Amino acid sequence: MKKLSLLTGILVLFFMTSCRDIVNAVLDVLPPFDVPFSTNVDVPFASVSTTTYTRTPEIPMNIDLNAKIKENNPNFSINNLKSVKLNTLSLDYISSQLGNKLDVIKNARIYVKSPNQADRLIATAYNNTNPNTITFTLEDTEILEYFRTNQNSLIIEIQASRITADQIKMNMNAGFKIKVQL
Known part of the structure; x- marks a missing residue:
């Protein structure tokens, strides 16, 4: 029994x-869908050390996921949001004032930020030697709470490969995988 x-x-x-x-x-x-984000960023780059990270000013994204969700299906809203994850991220060189390229950046970390949330690491790049593109390794991190508001931004922390100062213009391309359920 x-x-x-x-x-x-x-x-x-x-x-x-x-x-x-x-x-x-x-x-x-x-079905899950991608929300792209692309912007040109002017990064003031002043490095007096190759062992510490320098934090750049915030890069506002202000992605309105409620509007993006309604574009895909008007019956859904931000209340149906179940998952947000970063699925692509790269920085592409455009220009600089003193001729430095992206190989001046040895290591980089990207954080997502929004009100009432602690900054969260979402991507890293180590031992960069490419002068034109930095491709990031993505953290498999749920960042849903950072997108319940459209006041979201990214922060870059940079470690230099050599001591230098410059203003580097880059194009940032990011993509977020969005999952919505009833």
């Missing part, structure tokens, strides 16, 4: 887990 009740319990647990997966699949009526 104990074996029968144990077996029944296992079957019920299996059935409930399977039902949850089916319900979640049905609730994904709106």
Whole structure:
């Protein structure tokens, strides 16, 4: 009798887990979609050390996910937001005042910021030697709470490969994977 009740319990647990997966699949009526962000950034670059990081001013994104969600399906809103993750990020060289290129940046870290949230590390690049593009390794981090408001921004921390000062203009390309459910 104990074996029968144990077996029944296992079957019920299996059935409930399977039902949850089916319900979640049905609730994904709106498939995940990308929200791109691109901007040109002038980064004041002054490095007196190659061992410490210098934080740049905030780069406002001000992404209104409520509007982006409604563009994909007017029946959904920010209240249906279930997941936001960074899925692409790169910096591309445009110009500089003194001729430095992106290989002057040895290491870089990118943080996301929004009101009432601690800055969160979302991407890193180490040992950069490319003068034209920095491609980042992305943290598999849920950043949903940073996008419940449209007051969001990015912060770059830079470690120099050599001591220098310059103003570097870059194009930042980022993409966020958005998941919405009923």
